[in-house]
Amino acid sequence: MDATSTVEPAEQAARPAPRLRGFLGLALGSAGVVYGDIGTSPLYAFKESISHMARVGGRLAEGDVIGVVSLMLWTLMVIVTLKYVAILMRFDNRGEGGTLSLMALVQKAGGRAAGIILIIGMVGAGMFFGDAILTPAVSVLSAVEGLEVVQGLSGHIDRFVPLIALVLLVGLFAVQKHGAGGVGRWFGPICVVWFGTIAILGLAALVHAPQMLKALNPLPGLALLALHPRIAPAVLGSVFLTVTGAEALYADMGHFGRKPIQWTWAVLVFPCLIANYLGQGALVLRDGSAIDNPFFHLAPTWFQIPLVILATAATVIASQAVISGAFSMTQQAVQLGLLPRLTLKVTSEAHVGQIYAPQVNWILALGVAALVLGFRSSDALANAYGVSVVGAMITSSVLAVVAIHRLKHRPIWQAIVAFSPFLMVEGAFLAANLAKVIHGGYVPLLIASGVILLMWTWMRGIRRVVRAEQSDLKLSDVLPMLIQRPPLRARGAAVFLTAEPGAVPAALMHNLKHNQVLHEQVVLLTVKVAPRPRVPDAERVEVQDLAPGFRAMTLSFGFMETPNVAKGMTLARAKGFKFDIMRTSFFLSRRTLLPRRGGGLGHILDVLFVFLSRNAVRTADFFQIPPSRVVELGAQIAF
Numbered sequence: 001m002d003a004t005s006t007v008e009p010a011e012q013a014a015r016p017a018p019r020l021r022g023f024l025g026l027a028l029g030s031a032g033v034v035y036g037d038i039g040t041s042p043l044y045a046f047k048e049s050i051s052h053m054a055r056v057g058g059r060l061a062e063g064d065v066i067g068v069v070s071l072m073l074w075t076l077m078v079i080v081t082l083k084y085v086a087i088l089m090r091f092d093n094r095g096e097g098g099t100l101s102l103m104a105l106v107q108k109a110g111g112r113a114a115g116i117i118l119i120i121g122m123v124g125a126g127m128f129f130g131d132a133i134l135t136p137a138v139s140v141l142s143a144v145e146g147l148e149v150v151q152g153l154s155g156h157i158d159r160f161v162p163l164i165a166l167v168l169l170v171g172l173f174a175v176q177k178h179g180a181g182g183v184g185r186w187f188g189p190i191c192v193v194w195f196g197t198i199a200i201l202g203l204a205a206l207v208h209a210p211q212m213l214k215a216l217n218p219l220p221g222l223a224l225l226a227l228h229p230r231i232a233p234a235v236l237g238s239v240f241l242t243v244t245g246a247e248a249l250y251a252d253m254g255h256f257g258r259k260p261i262q263w264t265w266a267v268l269v270f271p272c273l274i275a276n277y278l279g280q281g282a283l284v285l286r287d288g289s290a291i292d293n294p295f296f297h298l299a300p301t302w303f304q305i306p307l308v309i310l311a312t313a314a315t316v317i318a319s320q321a322v323i324s325g326a327f328s329m330t331q332q333a334v335q336l337g338l339l340p341r342l343t344l345k346v347t348s349e350a351h352v353g354q355i356y357a358p359q360v361n362w363i364l365a366l367g368v369a370a371l372v373l374g375f376r377s378s379d380a381l382a383n384a385y386g387v388s389v390v391g392a393m394i395t396s397s398v399l400a401v402v403a404i405h406r407l408k409h410r411p412i413w414q415a416i417v418a419f420s421p422f423l424m425v426e427g428a429f430l431a432a433n434l435a436k437v438i439h440g441g442y443v444p445l446l447i448a449s450g451v452i453l454l455m456w457t458w459m460r461g462i463r464r465v466v467r468a469e470q471s472d473l474k475l476s477d478v479l480p481m482l483i484q485r486p487p488l489r490a491r492g493a494a495v496f497l498t499a500e501p502g503a504v505p506a507a508l509m510h511n512l513k514h515n516q517v518l519h520e521q522v523v524l525l526t527v528k529v530a531p532r533p534r535v536p537d538a539e540r541v542e543v544q545d546l547a548p549g550f551r552a553m554t555l556s557f558g559f560m561e562t563p564n565v566a567k568g569m570t571l572a573r574a575k576g577f578k579f580d581i582m583r584t585s586f587f588l589s590r591r592t593l594l595p596r597r598g599g600g601l602g603h604i605l606d607v608l609f610v611f612l613s614r615n616a617v618r619t620a621d622f623f624q625i626p627p628s629r630v631v632e633l634g635a636q637i638a639f
Contacts, residue, residue, distance in 0.1 A: 026260035031195065032187025034252045034261055035269045036318030037135055037245025038080070039191060042198055042273065043142040043295050043311060045072065046280045048238040048382045052231050054291055062211065062285060067224025068235065069215035069281040072242045073274055075425075079393070083422045084249045085265050088396065089258045091403045096533040096560060097253035099124035099392065100332040102399045104559060108531040109406040117402065124395030125333055126451035128247065130388030130444030132326040133367040135244070136172070136319035138385050140165045142378035143315040146296040146308035162376045166369060172316055173365035176323065177356055179347025187317045192268070194314040197307070199272035201298040202279025209282035216274075236432035237386060242277075244389045245318070250396065251325055254533060254560065326364060327357045328560075335529045335559040337462065338455045340616035344562055355562070367447070375440065384440030386433045388448055394426050454612070461609030461639070465593065466499065468639040473504050475524070479547050487518050489549070492583040494519035495569075497619070501526050501552055507587040510633040518549075519585070523577075526554045527563055527623065534558035541571045551577065565623040586625050590632040593639060606639070 031039075049072065053064045089097065093105040103121030107114060144165045147157045206212055214220055225232045249261055280294040290297040299307045333339040345356045375381045397419055404415035433441060496505040505524060512518065524546075535556045542554040555568040565586075569579050593613055595606035620630045 023260060023263075026256045027264045028188035028192065030188070030252070030256040030261050030264045031268060032189075032191040032317050033321045033324070034248050034256060035195075035245070035264065036187070036191060036314065036321045037139070037248055038243065039195060039245075039269060039273070040139050040143070040311070040315050040318045041242050041244060042276045042280065043146075043315070044138065044378050044382060045238065045241040046277055047291070047294055048241060048379065049235060050281075050284060050291060050294070051379075052234045052238060053228075060284065060288055060291070063220065063227075064224060065281045065285050066212060066215045067220045068239070069212065069277050070218060070221035071224065071235070071239045072277050073215060074218045074221060075239055075242055076270065076273060078425055079243045079422070080246050080249070080265070081270065083397070084246055085262050088250055088400055089253060089262065091400060091407070092253055092258065094532045094534065094558075095254050095257070098251035098329070098332070099128065099247075099396055099399070100329065100336060100338075100559070101254075101533065102250075102396065102403065104336065104531040106399055106402050106406060109403075111402075111406050117399070120395050120398055122338065122452050122455045123448070124392050124399070125329060125338070125455070126448035127388040127392035127395065127444070128251075128329055129326060129451045130447040131244070131247075131392065132322050132329075133364055133371065133447055134381065134385050134388065134444055135322045136169055136315075136364075137165075137368045137371040137375070138378050138381040139315035139318050140168055140312065141372060141381060143308065143311040144168070145293065145378055146304065146311055149293050149296045150304045150308070162372050166372050168312065168316065169319070169368050169372065170365065172319055173323070173361055173368075176361045177345075177347075177358070179354055179356060187320070190310075190313055191317060194310055195268055195272040197310060198276040198295075201307075202272075202276035202282075205279035205282045205286075205298055206275070209285045212278045212282045212285065215278060215281060233432040233435050236429060237436055238382065240386045240390060240429045240433060241382065242273075244385065245322075247389070247392050247396070248321060248325060251328070252321075323361070323364060324354070326360055327355050330357045330360050331355055331562075332559050333455070335557070335561070335563075337529070338459065340458055340612045341619075341622040343617055343621075346562060371443070380440065383436045384443045386429075387436060387441040388444035390426055390429045390433050391448065394423070394430060397423050397426060454608075457605050457608050458612055460605060461613070464639040465591070465637060468637050469506055473509070475502050475504050475546070478504050479550060482518070482550075483547055487512060487516055490517055490519050492519050492585065493521035493523060493579070495523045495525050495584060495586045497525050497527070497586070497588060497623075499526065501554065505587075505589070506635060507589045507633045510589075510635065511587055514633075520549060522550050524550070524552045525565070525569075526552070527565065528554060528556045530556045530558050532558050533560040535561070537571055540568055541575065543572050543575045543577055553577070563623050565625050567624070581626065581629060584629060585631050586620070586629055587631050587633060588619050590634045592634060592636045594636055596638060 046068070049068050050060070050065065053060060053068060091097075091102060091105065093101040100121055103117060103124075106117055141161065144161050147161065150157075224235070228235070249265070253261060276295075279298055283290050283294050283298055287297070296304060296307060327344075330339065330342060331344055334342055334344070342360065343358050345358070347354045347356050371381060371384075375384070401412075401415045401419050404410050404418060405412045437445065494511075496508045498505040501524070508522075508524075535558045540556055542556075544552040546552055553569070553572060555563070555565060557563045557568075566581055569577075573579055591613070593610045595603065595610055597603075620627060
């Protein structure tokens with residue numbers, strides 16, 4: 001008898017239970033982190049969209065209200081459901097998603113136009129950071145503005161709304177250094193309550209105006225655009241607010257997995273959003289005066305303050321998700337060499353990917369505070385919102401076209417045809433949002449441009465410094481000389497970091513020139529970033545014997561990992577390398593950069609690069625090398 005036949009049927013039936021609990025746990029978590037932003041869009045998206053129709057003059061026609069809601073629902077269907085949930089999430093880089101992850105995946109596949117792919121990735125990352133500053137400001141402001149419709153507070157609380165929002169946001173940024181692990185477990189349940197609440201409120205209003213169900217048809221939305229061509233761009237620009245946060249579906253795939261995110265959208269988030277938008281439309285059909293804030297007018301008087309509290313909690317969660325996404329994007333950009341080395345602190349050993357970037361945190365905090373104090377209302381901020389989001393979406397679509405061509409081995413024309421409907425829709429939204437530029441849309445564009453400038457300056461400067469450091473001496477030339485005329489040898493091991501495995505490290509040449517000594521064991525260490533999120537320990541270390549007492553070692557880390565050289569080198573013991581951290585010295589070059597004299601834009605970029613370099617995290621700290629084992633050799637480099 002087969003041994004497996006002795007297993008009880010009840011035991012066999014119980015085995016899937018832990019897997020199901022794990023799946024549901026991930027789905028619950030995604031409800032808060034992934035869908036926090038798009039899930040709070042009902043606070044302002046319909047209000048902004050329908051207000052354009054009201055400005056045309058006269059009473060709102062039924063067809064106008066139905067048309068606006070139709071556009072919103074089908075925007076969610078086309079961009080979120082079809083593009084992101086059904087298609088784009090299939091292009092994962094070892095489970096990770098996001099613009100930079102997709103860029104790395106496409107680059108790994110090889111092919112031409114590597115520079116163009118890099119620029120597209122940089123633009124997408126820049127647009128993401130522009131969105132990361134706007135989202136907390138507009139979300140929390142829109143939630144706190146719910147106090148303006150509460151009886152007894154209306155007319156008295158208005159001037160305090162920006163201050164209340166600012167206090168909440170400053171507190172949110174202040175606690176980032178502690179990580180989100182402690183309160184993160186509540187994000188999912190709170191957002192499930194949020195989605196359930198907005199669905200119930202929407203359905204309660206829909207019962208009194210069932211004709212709003214016509215909005216499930218896309219034709220009323222198209223008819224609205226045809227009947228009102230003059231205000232169509234403004235309407236589309238506001239309708240697009242319904243899908244802000246859609247990039248999070250793809251960017252957070254590595255934390256929750258594709259299936260839980262797709263399941264949560266189909267079963268919970270999308271149905272609840274449909275119900276609420278239909279309900280807001282139904283309310284405005286019945287009571288035109290509710291147009292000032294239709295979301296909060298859905299609630300009965302006794303429930304308005306609890307709804308404000310719940311909305312504030314949901315928008316804080318949405319803001320936390322965006323901030324965490326900015327930290328994750330920063331880590332990827334640093335690892336891929338797009339930004340200088342920054343301080344990245346792991347806030348949770350139990351949850352992979354939870355990090356804290358102090359510099360980025362306080363830059364975001366200052367930017368958000370400036371937006372809240374400068375615009376003072378979600379209506380004003382809505383004019384600035386959307387431009388960066390649609391820009392990030394278009395970059396992901398372009399990269400998806402390249403991915404279909406290179407990874408699925410389809411002709412380029414087929415890839416373009418496959419994604420042309422999404423590019424056309426996003427192009428229309430881009431044109432509509434460009435009308436917002438003079439009314440505040442310039443803010444995310446300036447932020448994105450600043451981030452792209454920093455990335456370009458850093459990459460340009462690094463290339464010039466590497467060229468300036470290059471020596472005519474090759475390792476293949478130096479090793480025979482050292483073997484024929486060996487210098488004095490000191491006990492222990494010396495590790496010299498080098499970016500090029502075949503080149504002679506500058507620190508090694510300086511050590512020979514000034515100290516005229518080498519250690520018994522010399523290791524030429526190269527740290528590489530692989531075009532995948534994480535590298536398993538079994539593939540992390542490569543060791544090559546070059547000559548007696550000389551080894552070349554390569555440590556590989558994924559772009560979602562924090563490099564740890566000391567820990568990585570211990571893995572080399574399995575390959576015959578005797579490593580004792582207390583008998584090893586790490587020789588690093590400490591550069592003093594001297595930009596060449598001159599004028600123009602090039603000199604300005606050189607000065608900016610020097611500033612970035614001086615404020616970057618020290619090499620030893622970034623690679624987590626014990627300070628007591630580090631020897632730094634200074635060198636002046638004119639580049």
